[in-house]
Amino acid sequence: MDCHSQERLSAHHICRKTFLGAAQFDTGNGITLCRTCHREAHAGFNGRPDMSLPVDAQGGEKLASMERLYSILLDDAIERGRMCEEYYFLSDEVLGFLKVLQGFDPKTYFPGSRLERAYLILAEPELQMRQAIAGANGFSFGEQPLLPGGVMIVFDDEKDRSQSSILQARWGRL
Structure with a gap:
């Protein structure tokens, strides 16, 4: 196109x-x-x-x-x-x-x-689809957009694998 x-x-x-x-x-x-x-x-x-x-x-x-x-x-x-x-x-x-x-x-x-x-x-990504995939993998992104330029830190340690172990910074805001 x-x-x-x-x-x-x-x-x-x-x-x-x-x-x-x-x-x-x-x-x-x-x-x-x-x-x-x-x-x-x-x-x-x-x-x-x-x-x-x-x-x-x-x-x-x-x-x-x-x-x-x-x-x-x-x-x-x-x-x-x-x-x-x-x-x-x-x-x-x-x-x-x-x-x-x-x-x-x-x-x-x-x-x-x-x-x-x-x-x-x-x-x-369509919000409900994103939430379903995240939920199936044991975490959540919430309802805010995943904008380009963001940073995501995921801890690999199994004991820290919780929703609180996922941090996102978007457009300069943490």
Whole structure:
């Protein structure tokens, strides 16, 4: 989806407008793709989603693709020195919706610009899945995001293998 072609371009909503109408006119929810990449992004289900089903049950949301497209948009904004809300705006409603998709409370803190937050939210492991895997291994991460740049210290000593033996420092805070 990032072929860098400059021919036969199409505008694409990263978060489908039929999935979240509030994102339709947010400038941070659009990306330009070549026609082939645009077709690939719409491959599979492309109708109105049944919101009673789990996310992506019909194959239309493609959360991993959304994460990738926000990553491409973010990289482009940084490379061009255009990281500003005017060009890459995403509403609180859209960001809150993405948080809920990943299992977080809409008020959960994610750092950075709105575009950076969209990427970080979608790059997070889904909260319930993360908790289930951690619990199956005898520990917990809690309900806060596991943001990049954090430090995790795990003591290998079996007697210290408790929830309190896992320390995390995120974004300079311990």
